Amino acid sequence: MAKIKIHFVPVGNAPLLKKSKFLMSTTDKFTSATSFVRKLLKIDTDVPLFLYIHSFEPSGDQSMGDLMDCFGVRGELVVHYSLMEAWG
Template sequence: MEENSSCSSISSAVFPVHRQSSVKETFSTIKSFSVDILLKPTGNAPIMKKKKWTVDSDKPIGWIIEFMKKYLKLDSNEKLFLYVNQTFAPSPDQMVRNLFDCYSTEGKLVLHYCKTQAWG
């Protein structure tokens, strides 16, 4: 019986053996990176002149909300709501990296903002 040549090349392939890394090593190797965020107004929200921003992936969503409130010159008592892809409002302590990994489209994280609750 003749052995299939493609199978023999696969069986002779050497696969690297990975050692088990500790949690500390894993987190120390994670590097922050920049994330492109596209901010779109909804409802009664004021329009931002600049819609595309680059944000450090280690920033929480709460940081973006506070930045936008300052940029839009909103009063401290005014609310600003952010929504991911017009579906849900992430918690303020959610990291940009997690949202980008799960919900980015064409290399951008799309966030809709408004002054009253809209979705979710």
């Protein structure tokens, strides 16, 4: 199973992660990235969390591999996260 490097970057008031780069499967859906960040930040599902790639919020059913193919930069997919709406 192929893996891609995901780089999580905080936006606005979002807390920093101790480690910001992780490997995810190309077949994982974008919703798995959201769940993963929630787990890392230890926030419940009732707390708003926004994840963005190039200032837009991808659909939850898009695969991480497809997002990497379209928006990957220098071998990694940069995903910005915020606790409040940051873009659009």
